[in-house]
Amino acid sequence: MIKVIQLGLGPIGQRLARYLVERDGIQIVGGVDPDPKKVGKDVGILAGFEDLGIPISPTLEECSATDSADVAVISTVSSLQKMESQIKEVVDYGLDIVSTCEELSHPWQTQPRIAQSIDEHCKQKEVACIGTGVNPGFLMDYLPSVLTSVCREVSQVKVERVQDARPRRKPFRDKIGAGLTKSEFEAKRDKIRHVGLTESVYLIGDAMNWELNNVREKMMPILTETHIKTESGTVAKGDVAGVRQIARGYQGDEEVITLIFEAAVGIEDSHDSIQITGTPSFTSNIAGGINGDIATSAIIVNALQSITQAAPGLKTMLDIHAPAYFSNL
Template sequence: MINAVQLGLGPIGQRLTRYLSERDGIQIVGAVDPDLQKVGKDLGEHAGDDESGIIISPDLNSCSAIGQVDVAVISTVSPLEKMEAQIQEVADCGLDIVSTCEELSHPWQTQPECAHRIDNYCKEKDISCVGTGVNPGFLMDYLPSVLTSVCREVKHIKVERIQDARPRRKPFRDKIGVGLTGSEFEENRDSIRHVGLPESVYMIAEAMNWELTNVDERLQPIQAESSIQTESGMVQPGNIAGVRQVALGLQNDKEVIRLVFEAAVGIEKSHDSIYITGTPTFTSTVDGGINGDIATSAIIVNAIRSISRATPGLKTMLNITAPAYFSRVDEGNLAKY
């Protein structure tokens, strides 16, 4: 049995609570969130499930079960600079880490100094750490890298993630600017985006052993052409329905990686497509796309077994054993790689 503590109990954290609670081989023994509206509540009830007997603590120091914990599941922030202190605090407790932090997924080129500090600290504390999720962490980086396993040669990789944002949680729709006017979008442009595309480009490049000379990222708003009803209200014609982001991996002036992320309310045909140009050239498509909220929570749970087997340090999805669904833990196979 792997004992886990949760840090961060927002919408994804609550879904994680439900997924962790139902998984054989994992037991939640503690939960932490500094939000005073959550502190003191029962974790299970907070997640919309049955009473668990686990009371939400404001910090790790006040979590009475900390001495029983093997791994920390962290779903708190996206920026790496804010995540670093949390990693150090958890590492001081001797816990392996699986996190939803997008910028943690592959920070070696985007934020190298911070990445090296985290890596060194984790090694010093003899713990392993990985950032993952559906994207970044799987659909637009790890999966296309794995698909090239059948190739004799690869010349270009393109990934498209096109998704209707209506089924997604409200914080996701807010993150892509749904419902804003054009001027409101421009005023908030720096905070309206999907986080993690450059990290995904660099993860693919590492897998291919391609040295990139530049990574270029572009973002454009998508305007609603007609009225679109969402859970949060009506998006009027001309207002923002979502975003289209493109990240390019370049070798000198030659494009070798293209990632296209498009998320907006009203998209009719969601899909995830991977285009490999090489020998052979082929396309792999998931019709309807993979639900991001479900997949992010699932891969975090499934990565727990993989990170418990990893050597100390900051890892990416490329250097831990491939996560897969599991219903129990084989203790005989938990030796560190």
């Protein structure tokens, strides 16, 4: 039995709680969220199912389950800088960590000081920590790395994730700027983006043992050609439907990794495509794409067994036993 404390009970945290409860061999023993509207409420009731008898605590210090838990699942922020102290606090309680923090997925080149500090802290306390999800953590980095296993040689990796944002949760649509005017988008450009694309480039490079001398990323808005209805309102013609981001990894002047992320309301041809150029060259395509909210929550749950078996330290998906669905422990 893996006993879990859930930190962060927003939309993804609540979905995670449901997935954790339904899985044999996993038990939620605590919930933490500083939101005054959530503190004191039962984790199960907040997440939309039965009363679990587990009141939400405002801080980890006030959570009575720290002595009995094995793992903390953290779904709070995307910024590793904002999350560093939270990770270290959890580590001090001797808990392994699985987190949805995108910047934690492969921070060794993007934020080396923080990565090294977390790694050393985890090793000192003999716990393991990983950041994962559907993307980054699987579709645009780990999966293409695994697919190269059948290649004699590889010269280029190209991944394209194109998804209709209408079925996704509202915070995701907000994150990609859906519904903003062009001027509003430009004013908020530094806050609107898919987080983790550069980290995904470096994870693939790490897997291939490619030393990348340069990684470039750019983003542009996708504008609607018609009025599009979503569950949270209507996106007017000419306004922002979402974003298109491209990250490129180079060896010298040669582009060896290309990641294209496109998410917008109204996209008709959702898909996840991986193109490997090498011997052999091939393309793997997932028609319709994979729902990110479901997949992120699922891979967090499925990674719990792997992280509890991992050696101490800060890990990436390349470092742990490959997560897979398990019906029980």
